[in-house]
Amino acid sequence: xxxxxxxxxxxxxxxxxxxxxxxxxxxxxxxxxxxxxxxxxxxxxxxxxxxxxxxxxxxxxxxxxxxxxxxxxxxxxxxxxxxxxxxxxxxxxxxxxxxxxxxxxxxxxxxxxxxxxxxxxxxxxxxxxxxxxxxxxxxxxxxxxxxxxxxxxxxxxxxxxxxxxxxxxxxxxxxxxxxxxxxxxxxxxxxxxxxxxxxxxxxxxxxxxxxxxxxxxxxxxxxxxxxxxxxxxxxxxxxxxxxxxxxxxxxxxxxxxxxxxxxxxxxxxxxxxxxxxxxxxxxxxxxxx
Amino acid sequence: xxxxxxxxxxxxxxxxxxxxxxxxxxxxxxxxxxxxxxxxxxxxxxxxxxxxxxxxxxxxxxxxxxxxxxxxxxxxxxxxxxxxxxxxxxxxxxxxxxxxxxxxxxxxxxxxxxxxxxxxxxxxxxxxxxxxxxxxxxxxxxxxxxxxxxxxxxxxxxxxxxxxxxxxxxxxxxxxxxxxxxxxxxxxxxxxxxxxxxxxxxxxxxxxxxxxxxxxxxxxxxxxxxxxxxxxxxxxxxxxxxxxxxxxxxxxxxxxxxxxxxxxxxxxxxxxxxxxxxxxxxxxxxxxx
Numbered sequence: 212x213x214x215x216x217x218x219x220x221x222x223x224x225x226x227x228x229x230x231x232x233x234x235x236x237x238x239x240x241x242x243x244x245x246x247x248x249x250x251x252x253x254x255x256x257x258x259x260x261x262x263x264x265x266x267x268x269x270x271x272x273x274x275x276x277x278x279x280x281x282x283x284x285x286x287x288x289x290x291x292x293x294x295x296x297x298x299x300x301x302x303x304x305x306x307x308x309x310x311x312x313x314x315x316x317x318x319x320x321x322x323x324x325x326x327x328x329x330x331x332x333x334x335x336x337x338x339x340x341x342x343x344x345x346x347x348x349x350x351x352x353x354x355x356x357x358x359x360x361x362x363x364x365x366x367x368x369x370x371x372x373x374x375x376x377x378x379x380x381x382x383x384x385x386x387x388x389x390x391x392x393x394x395x396x397x398x399x400x401x402x403x404x405x406x407x408x409x410x411x412x413x414x415x416x417x418x419x420x421x422x423x424x425x426x427x428x429x430x431x432x433x434x435x436x437x438x439x440x441x442x443x444x445x446x447x448x449x450x451x452x453x454x455x456x457x458x459x460x461x462x463x464x465x466x467x468x469x470x471x472x473x474x475x476x477x478x479x480x481x482x483x484x485x486x487x488x489x490x491x492x493x494x495x496x497x498x499x500x
Numbered sequence: 501x502x503x504x505x506x507x508x509x510x511x512x513x514x515x516x517x518x519x520x521x522x523x524x525x526x527x528x529x530x531x532x533x534x535x536x537x538x539x540x541x542x543x544x545x546x547x548x549x550x551x552x553x554x555x556x557x558x559x560x561x562x563x564x565x566x567x568x569x570x571x572x573x574x575x576x577x578x579x580x581x582x583x584x585x586x587x588x589x590x591x592x593x594x595x596x597x598x599x600x601x602x603x604x605x606x607x608x609x610x611x612x613x614x615x616x617x618x619x620x621x622x623x624x625x626x627x628x629x630x631x632x633x634x635x636x637x638x639x640x641x642x643x644x645x646x647x648x649x650x651x652x653x654x655x656x657x658x659x660x661x662x663x664x665x666x667x668x669x670x671x672x673x674x675x676x677x678x679x680x681x682x683x684x685x686x687x688x689x690x691x692x693x694x695x696x697x698x699x700x701x702x703x704x705x706x707x708x709x710x711x712x713x714x715x716x717x718x719x720x721x722x723x724x725x726x727x728x729x730x731x732x733x734x735x736x737x738x739x740x741x742x743x744x745x746x747x748x749x750x751x752x753x754x755x756x757x758x759x760x761x762x763x764x765x766x767x768x769x770x771x772x773x774x775x776x777x778x779x780x781x782x783x784x785x786x787x788x789x
Contacts, residue, residue, distance in 0.1 A: 216521060218521075225521065225522070228520070228521035228522075229518035229519060229520055229521060230518060230519060230520075230521055230523075230526055231517070231518055231519075232505060232507075232514065232517035232518060232519055232613055232615070233514070233517075234519075234526065235655075236526050237519055237523065237525050237526045237531075237592075237649070238533075238592070238649060238651075239529075239649060239651040239652060239654075239655050240528075240529030240649055240650050240651060240652050241651070241652055241655055242526075244527075271652065271655075271656060272659070301600065303526075303527070310617070311590065311617075313651070313654055313655050313658035313682055313683055314658050314659065314662055315655070315659050315662075324521055326521070328599070328600075350641050350642040350643060351641050352639050352640050352641050352652075352653050353639040354639060354653070359652050360526070360527060360528060360529055361529050361650040361651075361652045361653075362527075362528040362529060362530070362602070362650075363528060363529050363530055363560065363641075363648050363650045364641050364643070364650075365528075365602055366528050366530055366560075366602050366604070367560060369602035369603050370561070370603065370604050373603055373604075393602055394602055
C-alpha cells in the first residue's frame, strides 16, 4: 500500500506532507484528532469516530472545516487511493495557522489533515501478546474527555512504561483511582464483576470501550461502569485494555506482578472472540477475516 | 523588518515556513519553546532563556540538536537578517518527525525552529494599559515548570478571559491557591509584602519574574516567594503580572473589581522604572530607549 496524506483536499505522499510552522497544533497543541481502524478497506465504526471528533472540536470551539459527508467521501477515497486493506486512518483538525497568540484567532480557517498507514491485527488468540503494564500517577489536565493533541503527559508515561519493559502505563489519580491507560481504556474483573471507569472529564470515552460494553451486555456476566482503585486492580482476576489500534488486549502483568495464571482469562477470551465476530459482521459481510 | 524563520539552519520567510505533518510537536505537542524579547537588536537575557530551554528539553529527554554556541550565533544572525530593532524571537525544539507512536522514537533527530517578529513596548507609563484579569480554575497538568507546547489549557483560559473583556486569566488550584497567569507570573502586595508563588512544578519560572525579584531585592520593600489565595489576591493593594512580552504589567481589575484607586501602585511603578533602566543598561549601553 501507499502511505498517502490528505491536506484539506490535496493528496500527497505522507513523507512529503507538511503543515505551516505557525499552525496552532504545532505551537499550542491546539487541535483534536481521531484514529480509525481499517479492516478489509472499511473504516470501522466511522460514524462513532466522526461524532466524537465533532464533540472534541465543539468542546474547544474549533470549527470542522468540511461537511461530515465530504469527510466521509474523502476517507473512502483516501483508503482506495492508498490501496489499504488493513490499517488505520489518522485525522487531525487544527484551529489553523495564525500569528502566535494564546487568544483564539479571528478570521482564521481551521485545517484538516488525514493519512493512512498499514496496521495488521492478530488473527488468532495465539498471535496476541498479553501486555505488561505499569501503574503511573495521572498528572494530566482535567479535561481528558477532549481528544486533543496535548499528549505530552501520555508520551512521558508511555516512556516510563518502556523503561520498565512494559507496553502501557495505567494512570491513577490521587487516592489511587484508576482512570485509563496512555492510549487505552482499562477493564478489570473484580469479585466477578467487570468494571471500568465511568465516562467523565477524567477519561477519553473510547470507541472500543463502548463496543466492549455493548458486547458485555450480551454476555452472561455482570458489568458496571464504576471506578476501581489500585488495590482492586492488583487483585483483579482479569485485566484488559481496549483501544482502536490494539483492540481488546489482555494484561499479563502489572508492575511486574502476574494478574492471573491464565491470560487471557475466560471473560476476556470470550470478549475478544465476540469483538472479532463484530469486525467480521461489520467489515467482511460476516465472512472470515 | 522582515519576518524570517530559521529551520535547523535554513532561513526563509516565516509565511512560507513549514514543518513535517509527522512532526511530534504537531501530533503530540512533544516540544519545548522560548520567547525572547529583542530590544535595540539585542536578545534580552538570552543566556537565561537558553538555560531554561535546556532545562525544559532535559525534563522530557529531548536532545537540543545544535550547540548553544551555534544557537546563539544563529539568533544574532537571524535578528540581523530580519532587521529587527524591537521585537521577539520565538524558538521551538521538537522531538522530531517519526511515524506516530506515543513511545519516544529511536534514531530520530530532534529539530529546531526560530522566527522573529516585531513587538514594540510601552516607552512611558502613560502608554501602559493596565490589565483586566479574571480568575480561572487551574486545570493544567502537574508539570507546569516545563515550558512545553501543550498549551491548550492556557489557550482556553485566555479565551474565557477574552469573553469577559479581560486580557489575562489568573489560575488558581483547588483550595484557591493562585499559581500564575496563562502566560504570565502574578505578583501581589499583601499587607505591605510583595508575594508571588514560589518556584515549583505548578508554575513556569519566568525570566521576567526572576528579574523582578532581583529588582525587588534592591528596593526598600519586603518580598516573599510565598503562595497566596484568591481572597488575599482580591484584597491586595497592588497586583501585576510579569512576562517577556508584556514586561511588568499592572492589573487594574480582577473579576470586574478594581484592585485599587491608583494603578500602577507605588511598588509596581518603581519596579517598572527600574525594569526599564535594566533594559537600557543591558541593551542600550545605559542610554535612553
